[in-house]
Amino acid sequence: MQVGEHGAMQEAILETIRQLPHFSGLAESTLRRLADASRILRPATGSLIIHEGEPCRAFFAVRQGAVRVFRVTPDGRMQILHRLGPGRSFAEAAVLNMSSYPASAEAIEDGTEVVEIGAATFLALFDTDRSMARIMLTSLCCWLRDLVSRVEELSVLSAGARLARHLLDLPARETDEGLEIVFPTSKKEIAERLGITPETLSRQLRRWQDREVIISKRDRVVLLKPDTLLTIAAES
Amino acid sequence: MQVGEHGAMQEAILETIRQLPHFSGLAESTLRRLADASRILRPATGSLIIHEGEPCRAFFAVRQGAVRVFRVTPDGRMQILHRLGPGRSFAEAAVLNMSSYPASAEAIEDGTEVVEIGAATFLALFDTDRSMARIMLTSLCCWLRDLVSRVEELSVLSAGARLARHLLDLPARETDEGLEIVFPTSKKEIAERLGITPETLSRQLRRWQDREVIISKRDRVVLLKPDTLLTIAAES
DNA sequence: CGTCATATTGATGGGCATCAATATATGTGG
DNA sequence: CCACATATATTGATGCCCATCAATATGACG
Incomplete structure (x- = not known):
């Protein structure tokens, strides 16, 4: 593997793990160490990423595609525990417990990409860095x-009511007309x-x-009567 | 305060903190130490539990009633950050950061009870017990x-589909008719x-x-065709 | 300027809440 | 043990919110 590619891959890994809820807030240097202990897997659809019962060497973050985590019941049927899309992670608990994997996981879409974060490095960092x-x-x-909210x-x-709350939560700027909010993302994403x-x-x-x-307006709103929105946000 | 009362209060505190997501799974002995560093507050409606800017000495779990966390904006208006009911906690982040409280909190219902968990003891335990x-x-x-799910x-x-998933997640028992599920709670709670x-x-x-x-049946169901439920759970 | 993603607006139907009545359980005191 | 009260469940009638489908509009970008 070439150096350039390696750097690009590191960036890709960084981008993924930085967005994990577990890691957001960590120092850049810590993230880089974690990225150095990671690699990207591209499992074929249907191929296993982890096997139930194996000692755990890593946990994972989904970059693209989808993964399902499952167990095989005593009578041989597959019980699906989770379906995970981009931005989700799995097997962190197994790593933290230093136990074996309690379930298996497989890719269920073509083009699935998964970041594998080495358990040993993670735990070493975790125990070192207070x-x-x-x-x-x-x-x-x-x-x-x-999430509870x-x-x-x-x-x-x-x-x-949900939209009103969301608008009131967004950062606003005082203008002569009222509070101006510029949408940070597309309306499609806000709706989602x-x-x-x-x-x-x-x-x-x-x-x-x-x-x-x-x-x-197209990508922004001006709140003329925030109090009315507050009322709407409170009811029903 | 009498010893008997003290013991009862410890039990009440234990019951509350054991159910916190943060603490579920901790050893009983650890929970007891935390409980020993805690006490129950009964703030009057409208009285402040924590003050924005004060150094943080504790975090809190709501036992009864409700609490709102808020900040006062530069122009003197109250911005509500959260409303919290029983089982919810607040100010953990301030404790973990050892910073001052970033917001204020007040009781907003009569009869509100809050468990105050001392920061010093918690952090000492946290740093000692690896x-x-x-x-x-x-x-x-x-x-x-x-929660993400x-x-x-x-x-x-x-x-x-949500109900089908929930049924399939519940512990079931094999019978001659099919999988029998006894509802662990009232249907009202399940619906909620x-x-x-x-x-x-x-x-x-x-x-x-x-x-x-x-x-x-009244408090139980028997799944005759789990596969049909699986299909329902998967779609729409 | 054409192409494509994003946004807006309209028409329609269904899912689910709401209100209301009844039925069944659970518990209480006489 | 029964009558009563209360909480929980079931069932029905009705309406509205919101998704869906479809068409158009508006911008972004090569």
């Missing part, structure tokens, strides 16, 4: 809090995050614009 | 995985967990019973 555990815990706590919101709140369709998002913004609660 | 960090991380990883399911799957109403749950079970996929 701040690492704290940073990881801090990050996971924040994610956990966020989202579960509650998805199961209780209407699409409008809120568990609604882009159409519903569009319509909701339109409705609020007609009621003169907001001004909706 | 397994503690791993156990906490393991537990949080599992919660994270579970639930968010995905809530935002894309139908009520029927799945983000549906009890009525919808009832109707869905009825529909499957009419199609002879399951037999639905």
Whole structure:
């Protein structure tokens, strides 16, 4: 393997593990060490990435495609435990316990790419760097809090209320008209995050614009009456 | 305070912190040490539990009632960051960072009870007991995985598909009729967990019973055709 | 300027909540 | 043991929110 390619691969690995909830917040130097202990696997569809019962040497982050984690029941049937897409990881618990893999995993899409993070290096870093555990815990706590909120919101709140909350959470800038929010991502992604369709998002913004609660431009909104949005966010 | 009362209070504290995602899995002895460093607060509605900017001495778990975490914006308006109910915790990140509180928190219901877990003791334990960090991380990883799945399911799957998945996840027992599942909680709670109403749950079970996929009794179901449920769980 | 992804707007239908009534369990005190 | 009260489940009728499908519009970019 050439040096250039190696560097590019390191970048690709870095990009992937930096976005893991477990690692977000870690120092760049720590991330690089982890990346050095990692490599990218491109398992063929249907081929096993880890085998249940084997001693665990690594954990994994999905870059592309999809992976399913499963066990084989005593009577020989496959029980699927999880399906994982890009950005998800698996087998961290096995690494932390230094146990053997409690399940198997296989790629289930063509072109699946998985980052393999070596257990030994990870654990060595973890035990050496005292701040690492704290940073990881801090990050996971924040994610956990966020996800719990989202579960509650998805199961209780209407699409409008969820959107109102989301708008109020976004960083805003004072202007002479009102609070201006520039969308950090496409509306498609915002809709996906809120568990609604882009159409519903569009319509909701339109409705609020007609009621003169907001001004909706292509990639930004101006909140004319934040209090009205607060009310909407609180109810139903 | 009397010894008997003290013991009862310790039990109450233990019960609360044992259910925190962060601590589930910790050894009983560790939990007891944490409980010894904790006490129960009963803040009056509207009274502050923590003050933004103060050095952090503890983090907290809500036992009863509700708490809101907020900041005061430069222009004097209150920005609510979270509302927390029983079983939720806050200010863990501040403790892990050993920083000052980044926000304030107040009780917003009468009869609110909060467990205060001393930062010094927690950090001392954390730094002494090498397994503690791993156990906490393991537990949080599992919660994270579970929550991510639930968010995905809530935002894309139908009520029927979510229920089918849940049934297949529940512990089952082989009988001569099929897989028997005894509900561990009331149907009301199951419905709540799945983000549906009890009525919808009832109707869905009825529909499957009419199609002879399951037999639905009061507090249990028998899966006659698990494969059909698997199909339902996979689609829409 | 044509191509493509993203956004908006309209029409339609279904899933699921809501409201309401009944039935079944669980528990309480006479 | 029964009558009563309360919580939980079931079942029905109704309506609305929101997804879906489809068409158009608007921008981004080569």
